[in-house]
Amino acid sequence: MKFRYFTILSFVLLIAVLSACSGSGGIASNSSRDTVTVKHDLGETKVPKHSKKVVVLELGFIDTLLDAGIKPVGVADDGKPKFINEQVRKEIKGYTSVGTRAQPSFEKIAALRPDLIIADSSRHSGVYDKLSKIAPTIALKNLNADYQDTIDASLTIAKAVGKESEMEKKITEHKKKLKQLKEKLSDKKQSVLLLGNTNEAITVRDQNFFTSQLLMNIGYTYAVGDSKKSDAENGESVNIKMTVEQLLEKDPDVIILMSGEKDKVDQNGKRPLENDPLWNKLSAVKHHKVYKVDRFAWSLRRSIDGANAVIDQIEHDILK
Structure with missing residues (x-):
């Protein structure tokens, strides 16, 4: 009698354990889904x-x-x-x-x-x-x-x-948009540089930056190579620092001057750099190929929509 009792009890316990395992598996499966x-x-x-x-x-x-x-x-x-x-x-x-x-x-x-x-x-x-x-x-x-x-x-x-x-x-739509602009630039081999702050020194984005690479994908040649990574706070890469003389050595065909709230400008809206005699010797300045753009749009908006906005501005304002 006792043997039969323990047999039944063991069977019940086994069913309970199996049910619990099955329930557990069900939860895991739902969680995975x-x-x-x-x-x-x-x-x-x-x-x-x-x-x-x-x-x-x-x-x-x-x-x-x-x-x-x-x-x-x-x-x-x-x-x-x-x-x-x-x-x-x-x-x-x-x-x-x-x-x-x-x-x-x-x-x-x-x-x-x-x-x-x-x-x-x-x-x-x-x-x-x-x-x-x-x-x-x-x-x-x-x-x-x-x-x-x-x-x-x-x-x-x-x-x-x-x-x-x-x-x-x-x-796919973005790539199509980029390709269409690239075709317009296909017969124009131009070098370009992205300039940021120019208060104490000229700061230039290197070729690995988002917008720099976008410009190269469009068909421009970027006028400088890599910058060294900084160990500065937040791990941000340091812009390439240049003097006007060094900029003149690179002498890009097109200069994109990214404006920002910290830029020093005179009463005519010009940066001190733009009054430097050497600045006026640059090919981009001589041929009116210096374009002022919003730094937030060209630097901070690193996204497909940001890239599309840059493409639109190049097509409407720079290739006009």
């Missing part, structure tokens, strides 16, 4: 499929999210919304500033209870673990991104939010 594993610069992360509440810690990621039909709930905008393209600002109206790109506020990010955080792999590598404790976090290049890095990051973000096909279509 509800997430997607995303490879990024700092590893692999399981993120919820179709994330809706997303925080971005670099400005270039905003466009990509909008292309995927998602408005970020939080943006590290340095407390300066004007860094963001005016039309884009309207589209993301109501977002919460989560501090600076260099030092985002963990408290503000956590308060938003995001489904996903998109960080910059150079700026935020040191705080990646802290961000991951708040929400699933992927880290991609934007601060020091070149053109291809930007394309790759767009596809990764699209995968993270379940919009890969839409992003592939966006990239």
Whole structure:
């Protein structure tokens, strides 16, 4: 009798264990169906499929999210919304500033209870673990991104939010736009340089920068090579520093002068550099091939939409 009792009891317990295992497997399976594993610069992360509440810690990621039909709930905008393209600002109206790109506020990010955080792999590598404790976090290049890095990051973000096909279509359209402009430039072999701040020294973007590579993809030759990476705060690459004499040695056919809020200008709106006799010896100056553009648009908007905006400005203002 006792033997029969223990046999029945053992059978019941076995059924219970198997049921529990089956239930556990079911949970794991559901969890797998509800997430997607995303490879990024700092590893692999399981993120919820179709994330809706997303925080971005670099400005270039905003466009990509909008292309995927998602408005970020939080943006590290340095407390300066004007860094963001005016039309884009309207589209993301109501977002919460989560501090600076260099030092985002963990408290503000956590308060938003995001489904996903998109960080910059150079700026935020040191705080990646802290961000991951708040929400699933992927880290991609934007601060020091070149053109291809930007394309790759767009596809990764699209995968993270379940919009890969839409992003592939966006990239195809962009490539077509780029090719059409390249055909217009095909018979014009011109060298170009991107100049930034000119207050104390002339600062030039190197050929690995996002916009520099975009210009080369369009058909320009970039007039300088690589710069050395700096060990400065935030891991930002240092612009190539030049004197007017060194700039004259390069003597590019086209100069893109990126304007910014810190530039010193005289009452006529000219920088001191533009009154230097050597500046007026440059081929670009002599042939009226110096173009002033907005630094935020040409430097901070590292995205497919940012690239398209640069292409449009080249076609309408520079190749006019």
